[in-house]
Structures are given as C-alpha cells and as structure tokens.
C-alpha cells in the first residue's frame with residue numbers, strides 16, 4: 453500500500469505520516485521545501501517524540517520523498533499508482549495541490565481501486581474544497597469521466613505539533629494525544645484500513661467541536677497571551693487573565709456545539725477541560741506566534757471566531773467572550789507573519805465597516821455586524837486611526 457502525503461511539515465511528519473506508516477503504508481512525502489525534501493531523501497527514519505504524560509518515542513521508516521515544485525512528472529507517476537493521497541499544507545494551499553491530483557486522475561486506469569483523497573487541514577470540509585478545486589480545472593463534460601477514480605472524504609485531525617526548533621532535522625516533538633476522524637459514507641462498506649483513525653457517519657459534529665473548541669481556545673490563548681507579552685502557549689494560559697478570557701470564549705462555543713449538534717453538555721465540559729490541560733503541557737514548546745499565525749484566515753467568516761460568533765448571534769446567544777478574543781486577534785502585530793502585516797495595514801487604511809466586510813465576511817444587517825464594527829473601531833483607536 454502506498455500513500456502520497458502533501459506537506460512534510462509538523463502535522464505531516466508528526467501525525468498523518470506516522471499514522472499512515474503505522475497502518476502499513478509506504479509514505480511518499482511531497483513538499484515544495486527543497487531542503488526538507490533533501491533531508492527526507494537522505495534519511496531512512498525519523499523519530500516522533502511524544503512529550504507529556506504517557507508519551508513515548510515512535511519511529512517512522514519506509515518513506516520516500518519528492519520535490520513537488522521541481523518534479524511534477526515524478527509526483528504524478530507516484531499518485532497514479534497510489535492508494536491514498538493526503539494533505540497537510542494549509543487550507544489556502546489546496547488549490548496548488550489540485551493540478552497534480554487532476555493529472556493523476558487523468559493518468560489512472562479504471563482497473564485500479566479509486567484513489568482515497570483526504571485533506572487533513574484545520575478547516576470545515578477541506579476535502580470537498582480540494583475536490584471542487586480539481587473539478588474547476590476541468591470542462592463540465594470531463595469531470596464526470598474522472599470523478600469515479602477517486603473517493604473524497606472529509607476529516608478532522610487533532611494533535612498539537614509545535615514548530616520544530618532550528619528546522620534542521622526531521623524528528624518531531626508532539627503531544628501524546630491524537631484524534632483522526634474520517635467520514636465513512638464516501639467509502640460505502642470498504643473504508644481504508646487505518647487502525648488509529650476512526651470512521652464516523654456524520655463528520656459535522658466532530659469537525660465543529662474540534663475547530664470551535666480546540667482551535668478557538670488555542671487561538672484565544674495565543675492572541676490574549678500575545679497582548680500580554682507571552683511567547684509560549686503554556687505560559688500564556690498560566691496567566692489568570694488569559695485563562696479567564698479563554699474560558700469565556702469556550703463557554704460560548706460549547707453552548708453552540710451542544711445546541712447545534714445535541715452533544716452532551718457534561719461530555720463537552722470534559723472535552724474542554726482536557727484541551728486546556730493539553731495547551732498547558734509544559735513540555736510542549738509551542739508559541740503564540742505559531743498558534744496565532746495567519747490571522748486573516750483565522751478571522752474569516754467560517755473560521756474559529758467569526759464562524760461560531762455569527763451562528764450564536766443568529767440564535768440570540770451570548771458572544772462577548774468571542775468578541776474579546778477577536779479584539780485581541782486584531783492586535784496581533786507580528787512582522788514575520790505576512791497576514792498579520794496585511795491585517796495591520798487594513799486596520800490603518802480601511803473604515804471599520806469595510807474591515808468587517810472584507811476580513812470577516814460579515815455584511816451590515818447581520819445581528820453581529822455592529823458589535824464587530826465596534827471591536828474593530830477600538831483596535832483602530834489604539835492605532836491612532
């Protein structure tokens with residue numbers, strides 16, 4: 453069995469690559485980072501160090517690597533005979549993966565079982581987005597002749613994998629916890645064998661609970677912590693003011709996922725407590741800059757703050773904790789992060805209602821619009837606008 457995995461970064465090596473390896477797949481990593489690919493090609497193994505209670509070292513071997521920026525034909529040849537193709541490149545990079553998958557679907561024969569395609573990104577229905585990007589590259593007549601050569605399944609992936617210091621090796625430090633939920637219906641009776649993943653009939657509760665609890669809480673910790681000058685996530689969460697702000701935001705998103713998906717409130721409270729323990733893991737060298745990265749993406753309409761806040765406002769439920777976290781996100785001013793630079797430029801150049809429309813995708817007339825305009829206006833006042 454062979455899997456081609458796009459994105460040999462933190463979650464690629466420390467989670468998806470590891471679980472596919474453990475499931476018996478030969479993993480072919482595809483990445484545009486030439487130095488990283490060179491290191492993978494020169495190595496025959498790397499180690500995933502799980503740090504924290506119950507953690508152990510796990511060895512990944514039987515992998516190969518291919519530079520997808522310079523060897524498109526080699527990549528397509530690998531995909532043409534692969535069983536599985538996964539991604540962990542970031543939701544906004546999926547459109548650059550689509551042409552490779554299209555070329556492979558055109559080259560695959562109907563004698564092979566369909567290629568299993570799963571995007572493992574922090575985004576709702578990322579695999580559907582990838583499928584639509586591929587389909588959009590074809591004529592309407594061609595897509596129906598190719599679609600049966602792949603099975604597209606959405607997934608929810610959860611494991612904290614910090615940036616790796618120095619970025620000169622291959623070993624990865626991760627938390628012991630992980631969860632990989634994959635939707636079952638696209639596979640009919642024959643889901644792929646990945647023992648450490650679990651297949652679910654309806655992914656929506658899993659991905660929304662994950663994104664709006666783990667990622668909302670994580671991003672709130674990062675942005676509130678950044679404002680107070682913290683570098684590490686665990687240090688930020690140890691500050692009572694940050695912890696209280698995170699708790700407020702998570703109380704609101706928990707009320708939403710409980711109301712929307714019929715989750716058990718006590719189980720959701722336990723899930724929330726567990727993720728706060730995970731963030732507080734002192735052995736995990738995670739930073740507010742990594743967790744807060746790409747604030748324009750994180751402030752967009754379907755993402756971890758504005759997504760649940762708009763839904764809550766439409767239901768007449770409280771959103772003050774989320775608004776406070778959004779206010780902190782608007783102050784994320786990290787010169788090394790291009791999206792933070794663009795966000796600060798937008799705050800300086802545009803009127804508050806335009807920022808709410810352009811960055812957050814919320815239009816006037818929406819029940820949250822005026823509150824968002826007020827939060828943006830306060831951040832702009834701090835900038836002297």
Ligand SMILES: NC(=O)c1ccc[n+]([C@@H]2O[C@H](COP(=O)([O-])OP(=O)(O)OC[C@H]3O[C@@H](n4cnc5c(N)ncnc54)[C@H](O)[C@@H]3O)[C@@H](O)[C@H]2O)c1
Pocket residue numbers: 458459460461462463464482483484485488520540541542543545548549572573574609610611612613614
């Ligand atoms: N790190 C985590 O804790 C974590 C956990 C769950 C989900 N995720 C999600 O996984 C995805 C990746 O996150 P990460 O933390 O591993 O980021 P990362 O930056 O460590 O890795 C991304 C990798 O993708 C590569 N890449 C970029 N463009 C590419 C392209 N066109 N083709 C092939 N490779 C390309 C980069 O070179 C990099 O090696 C994101 O969607 C993230 O939200 C991350």
Ligand SMILES: O=P(O)(O)OC[C@@H](O)[C@@H](O)[C@H](O)[C@H](O)CO
Pocket residue numbers: 574609610611612613666667670671742743744745746
């Ligand atoms: O990857 P992002 O930028 O969407 O979010 C940053 C972190 O919250 C995220 O990577 C978490 O560590 C991960 O989602 C935990 O499963």
